[in-house]
Amino acid sequence: MESSAPPSPELRLDNLRSLKVLGKGGMGTVFLVHDALADPSARSPFALKVLDKSSINSHHTNLDADRRARWEIQVLARLCHPFLPSLLGTVESDQLLGWAVPYCPGGDLHVLLHRQVDRVFSPPVIRFYLAEILCALDHLHSIGIAYRDLKPENVLIQQSGHVTLTDFDLSHKLKPKSIRTAISSAPAQDNFPETRSKNRRNLTRWFPAASENKKGLKKAKSARVSPVSRRKLSFSNGEKSNSFVGTEEYVAPEVVRGDGHEFAVDWWALGILAYEMLYGTTPFKGSNRKETFRNVLLKTPEFIGKRTVLTDLIERLLEKDPTKRLGYVRGACEIREHEFFRGVRWDLLTEVVRPPFIPPREDGGDLTASGKDIADYLCSLKSPPPFPASPSSEYQRNVSYGEF
Known part of the structure; x- marks a missing residue:
């Protein structure tokens, strides 16, 4: 660096x-x-x-x-x-x-998710967290950093209720692809308006209700299924890494295959995270490491109930061919344009003063x-002592799911 x-x-x-x-x-x-x-x-x-x-x-x-x-x-x-x-x-x-x-x-997203009655989030809450994580990943990519360790345990909740990514020891410096349009999803903190107090409302102002609830999405049952050198690179537009890193359930197919990988591994992980927030489990978890990797390479993610804009987003992010994966060509800008994020006021994201959960x-x-x-x-x-199963403090629910 x-x-x-x-x-x-x-x-x-x-x-x-x-x-x-x-x-x-x-x-x-x-x-x-x-x-x-x-x-x-x-x-x-x-x-x-x-x-x-x-x-x-x-x-x-x-x-x-x-x-x-x-x-x-x-x-x-x-x-x-x-x-x-x-x-x-x-x-x-x-x-x-x-x-x-x-x-x-506020602890991490893993603990917060498992404190829910069904161990899942509603689509509006998923939209809020995915939008902020997308902004964070976009900033990392814009400075040439592939995060490579996205998972609920590494998404922390600030005092304000907004998110912060943590643990960058597995991240990697890459040369950005020349065709990628680097557009910041969220400007630096000092670029936001100094005062917007009269415009501050609740989450629905920045995240209008999407159509997925109208389609009768069924929630899953409250259950959670609980580095080497590889092949020669063949990547001319940008740079790839050959390191084998990441958490098993979140690792991308190209990492398992050893084809070399780049920023698209973070978009794959974003899809896994969205799936876990929606269903309470990851889509490719096997009985052992070998089976998990086999599922990553061969298995199609299973969706419950009718198709929605959220399941469409997840499916596009979990494209096994990284060159066809949503976000490969134009990065976060491409993902922000998906129907699931329709109506999101990206420039006002940090102005949300009533996120889904605010720690006391x-x-x-x-x-x-x-x-x-x-x-x-x-x-x-x-x-x-190991990392606790849950933070010592209880969460304060400032906004109920019904208010979204």
């Missing part, structure tokens, strides 16, 4: 205090922290992703984890978009490498008593 991004501000490790552990993943431990000097009352906590260098066993694993962590920091340093995280700062010592991003108290504000005062030094805490944290 180009070195044009400004250097990230350095955080003082001695000033950082842990409020709680948000989770542990492949890239280390994620803490909710505050700066004890600048913010002693913890009114503005932030998330700190920490790679503990001393806990990595092999030299090879250490190099790979360090490379992926520094790559994610590089990507974050370039992001400036309302639906993508910003890099608040970095900290490094002999023991650890950490990078700070805004805290999203947490009282940071109760958390400061657990404040600990990050380095000391890592030493005592032999086996950090």
